[in-house]
Amino acid sequence: MGFFxxxxxxxxxxxxxxxxxxxxxxxxxxxxxxVGKDKVDEEVLDELEEILIGADVGIQTxxxxxxxxxxxxxxxxxxxxxxxxxILKEEVEKLLLTKDKAGTxxxxxxxxxxxxxxxxxGVNGVGKTTTIGKLASQFHRMDKKVVLGAADTFRAAxxxxxxxxxxxxxxxxxxxxxxxxxxxxAFDAVKKAKEIGAxxxxxxxxxxxxxxxxxMNELTKIKRVIQKFIPEAPHEVLLVLDGSTGQNxxxxxxxxxxxxxxxxxxxxxxxxxxxxxxxxxISDQLSVPVKYIGVGEKIDDLQLFNTKEFVDSLFSREKK
Amino acid sequence: MFESLxxxxxxxxxTLKGQGKITEINVAQTVKEIRRALVDADVNYKIAKQVTExxxxxxxxxxxxxxxxxxxxxxxxxxxxxxxxxxxxxxxxKLVGDPAIILxxxxxxxxxxxxxxxxxxxxxxxxxxxxxxxxxxxxPAAIDQLKVLGEQVGVEVYAEPDNKNAVEIAQNGLKxxxxxxKxxxxxxxxxxxxxxxxxxxxxxxxxxxxxxSETLFVVDSMTGQDAVNTAKAFNDRLDxxxxxxxxxxxxxxxxxxxxxxxxVNKPIKYIGTGEKPEALDLFYPDRMAQRILGMGDVISLVExxxxxxxxxxxxxxxxxxxxxxxxxxxxxxxxxxxxxMGNLKDLVGMIPGAGKMLxxxxxxxxxxxxxxxxxxxxxxxxxGNPDLINPSRRKRIAxxxxxxLVQVNNLMKQFEDMRKVMKQMSGMQGKMPSLPKARR
Ligand SMILES: Nc1nc2c(ncn2[C@@H]2O[C@H](COP(=O)(O)OP(=O)(O)OP(=O)(O)O)[C@@H](O)[C@H]2O)c(=O)[nH]1
Ligand SMILES: Nc1nc2c(ncn2[C@@H]2O[C@H](COP(=O)(O)OP(=O)(O)O)[C@@H](O)[C@H]2O)c(=O)[nH]1
Ligand SMILES: [Mg+2]
Ligand SMILES: [Mg+2]
Numbered sequence: 159m160g161f162f163x164x165x166x167x168x169x170x171x172x173x174x175x176x177x178x179x180x181x182x183x184x185x186x187x188x189x190x191x192x193v194g195k196d197k198v199d200e201e202v203l204d205e206l207e208e209i210l211i212g213a214d215v216g217i218q219t220x221x222x223x224x225x226x227x228x229x230x231x232x233x234x235x236x237x238x239x240x241x242x243x244x245i246l247k248e249e250v251e252k253l254l255l256t257k258d259k260a261g262t263x264x265x266x267x268x269x270x271x272x273x274x275x276x277x278x279x280g281v282n283g284v285g286k287t288t289t290i291g292k293l294a295s296q297f298h299r300m301d302k303k304v305v306l307g308a309a310d311t312f313r314a315a316x317x318x319x320x321x322x323x324x325x326x327x328x329x330x331x332x333x334x335x336x337x338x339x340x341x342x343x344a345f346d347a348v349k350k351a352k353e354i355g356a357x358x359x360x361x362x363x364x365x366x367x368x369x370x371x372x373x374m375n376e377l378t379k380i381k382r383v384i385q386k387f388i389p390e391a392p393h394e395v396l397l398v399l400d401g402s403t404g405q406n407x408x409x410x411x412x413x414x415x416x417x418x419x420x421x422x423x424x425x426x427x428x429x430x431x432x433x434x435x436x437x438x439x440i441s442d443q444l445s446v447p448v449k450y451i452g453v454g455e456k457i458d459d460l461q462l463f464n465t466k467e468f469v470d471s472l473f474s475r476e477k478k
Numbered sequence: 479m480f481e482s483l484x485x486x487x488x489x490x491x492x493t494l495k496g497q498g499k500i501t502e503i504n505v506a507q508t509v510k511e512i513r514r515a516l517v518d519a520d521v522n523y524k525i526a527k528q529v530t531e532x533x534x535x536x537x538x539x540x541x542x543x544x545x546x547x548x549x550x551x552x553x554x555x556x557x558x559x560x561x562x563x564x565x566x567x568x569x570x571x572k573l574v575g576d577p578a579i580i581l582x583x584x585x586x587x588x589x590x591x592x593x594x595x596x597x598x599x600x601x602x603x604x605x606x607x608x609x610x611x612x613x614x615x616x617x618p619a620a621i622d623q624l625k626v627l628g629e630q631v632g633v634e635v636y637a638e639p640d641n642k643n644a645v646e647i648a649q650n651g652l653k654x655x656x657x658x659x660k661x662x663x664x665x666x667x668x669x670x671x672x673x674x675x676x677x678x679x680x681x682x683x684x685x686x687x688x689x690x691s692e693t694l695f696v697v698d699s700m701t702g703q704d705a706v707n708t709a710k711a712f713n714d715r716l717d718x719x720x721x722x723x724x725x726x727x728x729x730x731x732x733x734x735x736x737x738x739x740x741x742v743n744k745p746i747k748y749i750g751t752g753e754k755p756e757a758l759d760l761f762y763p764d765r766m767a768q769r770i771l772g773m774g775d776v777i778s779l780v781e782x783x784x785x786x787x788x789x790x791x792x793x794x795x796x797x798x799x800x801x802x803x804x805x806x807x808x809x810x811x812x813x814x815x816x817x818x819m820g821n822l823k824d825l826v827g828m829i830p831g832a833g834k835m836l837x838x839x840x841x842x843x844x845x846x847x848x849x850x851x852x853x854x855x856x857x858x859x860x861x862g863n864p865d866l867i868n869p870s871r872r873k874r875i876a877x878x879x880x881x882x883l884v885q886v887n888n889l890m891k892q893f894e895d896m897r898k899v900m901k902q903m904s905g906m907q908g909k910m911p912s913l914p915k916a917r918r
Contacts, residue, residue: 283588367725402701405518430672432704
């Protein structure tokens with residue numbers, strides 16, 4: 159089409175000097191390049207494109223964002239650096255939802271549910287159990303009564319790991335030990351939660367790659383078994399994504415959606431140098447909001463997702 | 479959601495038809511497609527750029543073989559380049575010292591502990607007395623996890639649940655290994671981020687304390703653009719000897735493999751292909767290149783076609799086709815060449831799209847037998863002049879080849895059709911002449 163020549167420039171030697179050399183905020187460089195112009199020139203777009211691609215936003219979504227900016231600029235005109243800054247961030251933020259389909263935000267429970275059932279799913283090693291430990295602590299501090307269900311009965315010492323997290327906040331963990339039926343653990347956890355009048359129950363599940371049909375069916379089954387007890391449950395299916403994952407996260411989201419109708423995302427490990435930009439495309443395409451981000455291994459290292467901060471961090475290479 | 483690279487390249491090459499050489503102009507679009515494909519596969523965008531520039535130089539001026547479509551030829555060049563970049567040959571862990579010490583490091587959740595148990599199992603199967611050391615003192619139940627896995631694979635685990643000093647645990651474990659006459663020691667460590675100064679310092683100290691003969695960096699194959707940063711930071715600190723790529727049983731394209739290899743120039747030695755202790759494989763650069771490019775077996779097809787069709791023969795044939803002089807001698811030599819390429823069913827299956835199209839058609843190598851018999855029953859003069867073959871000659875040929883007149887007539891008809899098609903095609907790009915329809 160010509161409006162956007164992906165990788166067209168050979169001129170950015172400055173960027174190529176070293177892959178990991180930390181730099182001043184690239185964004186400030188962009189804005190310098192556009193001051194006083196009334197059209198986003200190709201150099202700026204190239205630079206933008208590199209930033210977005212480098213943050214794992216992916217080609218498809220990057221093209222979409224750049225196109226939107228071009229249209230905006232053509233229509234509204236912009237005067238200087240700060241305005242491009244605003245336009246850019248607005249366009250990215252537009253693609254990121256903040257509430258799920260039920261209108262529930264982060265750390266909110268649907269009224270009248272008790273227990274509000276959260277099922278946590280994702281591929282191996284992304285941080286499901288850790289996120290559950292952190293969430294339990296947050297709800298606990300909001301004076302909510304929490305129950306955890308240890309339905310990862312597969313990975314070595316997974317039950318033990320969740321029990322240690324439960325002990326950190328003093329939250330009960332329902333478990334049947336290792337190598338037992340995960341669906342019946344989930345069932346018991348929900349049942350127990352109801353019995354003791356808990357506000358929220360969070361079910362941990364074993365990590366599984368989304369291309370393994372048998373394991374995905376197992377998730378569907380866990381969900382179905384929970385529904386035998388509470389037909390509307392799980393009220394929330396939280397897909398945990400590792401912030402350093404590339405474009406495969408899109409496929410993960412699609413496949414987990416098919417198996418369990420995910421309602422929200424958590425992105426972990428954003429305390430590293432990875433940006434997690436792939437969630438922009440996921441949120442946009444699947445209409446699932448990001449609710450939480452993990453920023454460390456400690457119990458308090460969970461933050462509510464903030465679109466503005468997230469977008470800001472996309473454009474800064476240096477970590478504070 | 480990804481269109482395969484070879485499909486894209488075929489599209490890009492529409493403009494190339496009729497040109498015999500790859501030039502800068504006709505590859506520009508293609509190079510862009512390759513770059514996109516690489517970035518879509520999570521190859522770092524800067525590395526994708528470097529690679530495609532190299533490929534561009536490589537491709538310029540190359541002759542397009544008659545046997546191969548230009549798009550396929552370029553795909554082959556890309557594939558060769560990626561394979562070479564990722565190391566060319568298979569490498570294993572090197573075991574030096576008594577005991578040989580292997581230190582395992584990487585980000586959180588990358589698959590270190592699982593890999594440790596897989597490697598331990600491999601060592602045990604090779605008859606080596608092995609010890610696992612649990613030096614992850616941070617993650618809840620990390621020690622338990624290694625203990626369970628050690629038990630599963632039948633390898634002893636050294637742990638000090640109450641010790642809060644990972645360096646000390648590693649040292650003590652090593653001492654224990656020497657006492658017990660262990661031949662291989664594998665040290666599992668906590669996951670850490672490259673930006674975590676304290677933790678990076680810890681792993682550097684563990685390395686200094688145990689002096690491993692092999693330090694392995696374990697990385698999740700689903701990693702995106704950040705792979706280069708992490709690999710570089712770990713390499714700067716640890717100067718590791720090799721890389722382990724995990725979770726390749728998923729459907730990620732795994733561009734991180736290429737990024738890491740190009741960034742730190744250390745070989746990828748093993749891949750993880752499942753959660754079970756047996757799910758460990760050596761790393762084959764050629765397979766990884768195919769995976770990153772997402773193009774199935776097109777490469778093998780191109781490769782075999784290139785081996786089978788020598789260039790001179792191809793030129794001679796092209797000329798004959800142009801002059802409409804393609805005869806049964808040429809046909810026979812084509813048949814021989816196709817047979818050299820291997821099992822016909824495999825070959826057809828490798829042509830994108832053809833597998834589905836032909837799935838009900840029974841093809842096997844025996845399909846050629848009657849055809850060959852018929853051609854061999856022709857006189858040399860007849861073979862060189864197919865138009866001579868009238869009904870009475872056909873009868874004789876059928877009798878001589880042990881086939882029926884119907885079969886001979888069929889072949890003659892198909893041969894004529896084929897000549898027509900080839901004549902049409904010869905004006906366009908070089909292409910393998912299609913064979914007459916195989917027997918039902
Ligand atoms: N499907 C699949 N899963 C794997 C593979 N390797 C590891 N895993 C899984 O990935 C998850 C994390 O693996 P671990 O071995 O605990 O990773 P780690 O690097 O030791 O993690 P930390 O110690 O938490 O930093 C577990 O669920 C493993 O079962 C693999 O090759 N394929
Ligand atoms: N740095 C960092 N590490 C994390 C974060 N979340 C989880 N982890 C680590 O990632 C690894 C895998 O986490 P775990 O909860 O066991 O993953 P699961 O297999 O999905 O349940 C563990 O080592 C965690 O400590 C995070 O936000 N930041
Ligand atoms: Mg877990
Ligand atoms: Mg571990």
